[in-house]
Amino acid sequence: xxxxxxxxxPEFEPGDDLAAAIEAQVDLRPDDVVCVASTVVxxxxxxxxxxxxxxxxxxxRSIAERLASITGSTKDPRFAQAVLxxxxxxxxxxxxxxxxxxxxxxxxxxxxxxxxxxxxxxxLLPEAPSESAARIRAGLSESPGVIxxxxxxxxxxTGQRGVAIGWDGVPVGRDWRGxxxxxxxxxxxxxxxxxxxxxxxxxxxxxxxxxxxxxxxVRDFEFGDHGTTEQLFRDRETDYVRQALEAWx
Amino acid sequence: xxxxxxxxxPEFEPGDDLAAAIEAQVDLRPDDVVCVASTVVxxxxxxxxxxxxxxxxxxxRSIAERLASITGSTKDPRFAQAVLxxxxxxxxxxxxxxxxxxxxxxxxxxxxxxxxxxxxxxxLLPEAPSESAARIRAGLSESPGVIxxxxxxxxxxTGQRGVAIGWDGVPVGRDWRGxxxxxxxxxxxxxxxxxxxxxxxxxxxxxxxxxxxxxxxVRDFEFGDHGTTEQLFRDRETDYVRQALEAWx
Ligand SMILES: Nc1nc2c(ncn2[C@@H]2O[C@H](COP(=O)(O)OP(=O)(O)O)[C@@H](O)[C@H]2O)c(=O)[nH]1
Ligand SMILES: Nc1nc2c(ncn2[C@@H]2O[C@H](COP(=O)(O)OP(=O)(O)O)[C@@H](O)[C@H]2O)c(=O)[nH]1
Ligand SMILES: [Mn+2]
Ligand SMILES: [Mn+2]
Ligand SMILES: [Mn+2]
Ligand SMILES: [Mn+2]
Numbered sequence: 001x002x003x004x005x006x007x008x009x010p011e012f013e014p015g016d017d018l019a020a021a022i023e024a025q026v027d028l029r030p031d032d033v034v035c036v037a038s039t040v041v042x043x044x045x046x047x048x049x050x051x052x053x054x055x056x057x058x059x060x061r062s063i064a065e066r067l068a069s070i071t072g073s074t075k076d077p078r079f080a081q082a083v084l085x086x087x088x089x090x091x092x093x094x095x096x097x098x099x100x101x102x103x104x105x106x107x108x109x110x111x112x113x114x115x116x117x118x119x120x121x122x123x124l125l126p127e128a129p130s131e132s133a134a135r136i137r138a139g140l141s142e143s144p145g146v147i148x149x150x151x152x153x154x155x156x157x158t159g160q161r162g163v164a165i166g167w168d169g170v171p172v173g174r175d176w177r178g179x180x181x182x183x184x185x186x187x188x189x190x191x192x193x194x195x196x197x198x199x200x201x202x203x204x205x206x207x208x209x210x211x212x213x214x215x216x217x218v219r220d221f222e223f224g225d226h227g228t229t230e231q232l233f234r235d236r237e238t239d240y241v242r243q244a245l246e247a248w249x
Numbered sequence: 250x251x252x253x254x255x256x257x258x259p260e261f262e263p264g265d266d267l268a269a270a271i272e273a274q275v276d277l278r279p280d281d282v283v284c285v286a287s288t289v290v291x292x293x294x295x296x297x298x299x300x301x302x303x304x305x306x307x308x309x310r311s312i313a314e315r316l317a318s319i320t321g322s323t324k325d326p327r328f329a330q331a332v333l334x335x336x337x338x339x340x341x342x343x344x345x346x347x348x349x350x351x352x353x354x355x356x357x358x359x360x361x362x363x364x365x366x367x368x369x370x371x372x373l374l375p376e377a378p379s380e381s382a383a384r385i386r387a388g389l390s391e392s393p394g395v396i397x398x399x400x401x402x403x404x405x406x407t408g409q410r411g412v413a414i415g416w417d418g419v420p421v422g423r424d425w426r427g428x429x430x431x432x433x434x435x436x437x438x439x440x441x442x443x444x445x446x447x448x449x450x451x452x453x454x455x456x457x458x459x460x461x462x463x464x465x466x467v468r469d470f471e472f473g474d475h476g477t478t479e480q481l482f483r484d485r486e487t488d489y490v491r492q493a494l495e496a497w498x
């Protein structure tokens with residue numbers, strides 16, 4: 001399996017055609033997986049917004065005040081408002097904002113970025129990253145799989161890593177249910193989230209800085225003869241961690 | 250960057266020399282990262298144990314009974330005992346066992362596996378996976394980086410993915426602190442956990458089944474000119490999710 005960045009991509013602007021920009025730089029194959037950093041998807045989808053666009057409600061003000069009193073540094077109520085507008089609910093409102101985005105992803109600050117935003121304001125995640133992935137894929141002549149990625153943190157483990165937030169033409173999960181291990185015992189691991197693993201692999205090449213490598217191709221990944229799954233985010237009902245956090249004072 | 254499985258590895262037995270087995274099959278380079286599935290590390294370290302070896306305490310019995318009453322299927326108190334013996338504490342004791350292993354990893358059932366265990370009993374994680382990584386590395390003439398991996402689940406997102414549980418000769422984190430994005434703004438993402446990203450990439454090639462690919466080489470990964478970090482597991486004090494779970498009824 002090979003993992004390489006698409007070279008020579010420009011700074012992206014609203015309305016730019018990502019698929020065309022990719023295709024101009026690389027000869028894709030039908031079984032490639034093209035991983036696209038959400039930052040550039042957001043840029044072309046005009047998701048960069050000045051903070052002034054967010055009129056804080058009472059709730060946003062009180063969240064920002066509480067966060068400021070806990071963390072000891074000022075918090076912009078307009079930023080809290082942006083998080084609220086991007087979310088269907090908050091899993092935590094302190095000591096940081098952990099939000100469920102409108103498309104189901106649980107992320108700190110609803111994944112709103114202040115880096116690589118083009119100098120000012122905030123960069124919201126794409127509104128519907130799997131639809132973005134489908135649009136990009138439709139513009140690529142060989143119809144490879146497309147994953148929209150982001151970088152995010154998680155409990156228990158330090159640091160951040162690449163994750164998938166949208167996908168098209170590639171399954172989320174490799175389903176091992178019913179298969180047997182080397183001794184004939186049924187497998188304990190049931191579903192492997194290959195979309196997240198592909199996003200993590202891509203992030204090793206993209207990095208987080210000024211490197212200018214927002215698109216990474218994974219070539220010759222062998223999915224193998226397995227079932228597939230198409231759900232990326234857990235249901236609240238079976239997510240005990242989410243329930244515990246929501247109940248936490 | 251290239252990611253490939255070491256071919257032709259045998260079924261491993263207690264006492265086998267993993268490094269020698271790897272070296273017999275592949276010409277490694279100093280800047281390779283060799284990812285080794287914990288399953289085979291455990292096998293050579295004789296961590297396969299019959300369940301009868303675990304004498305359930307009162308606590309293990311009551312945990313197993315409570316789990317059985319919640320899930321509706323019987324739970325072996327000896328298995329609960331194995332989890333307790335492998336852990337320093339439980340983050341959750343229901344509706345499943347989420348444990349902090351002796352080396353600091355938070356995992357369901359303390360990462361104890363029933364698959365690929367050689368037919369019976371349980372397979373415990375290596376006692377000190379970073380020491381295992383260092384031993385394997387010491388046996389490899391080119392001294393590549395070594396990561397011991399496992400497959401594990403996580404909150405919020407479906408399925409399981411490869412993670413690092415031990416490492417040697419490769420940093421855990423790529424530290425972006427102080428660096429600037431494409432617009433000169435200081436980066437929001439501070440530390441990228443490349444050990445976990447490498448483990449995830451390796452897992453795409455290893456898979457979870459009978460494929461016999463426990464060792465994966467990542468070649469030509471460019472770490473770049475960045476700071477490094479050496480902590481894989483969060484401190485409890487700054488892990489709010491862990492604290493919320495511990496406080497959950
Ligand atoms: N060529 C190009 N690269 C960009 C642009 N914006 C961001 N990048 C690069 O894309 C990669 C990922 O950026 P990051 O901000 O971490 O994106 P995120 O992980 O989706 O939040 C890095 O290599 C950035 O330098 C852009 O407009 N053009
Ligand atoms: N050659 C060989 N492969 C093994 C052995 N045990 C497990 N594997 C393979 O190692 C890979 C990872 O196995 P898995 O049980 O998922 O390990 P874990 O992720 O560390 O728990 C799979 O490709 C297995 O088929 C062994 O003793 N020899
Ligand atoms: Mn981002
Ligand atoms: Mn990133
Ligand atoms: Mn395992
Ligand atoms: Mn595995």
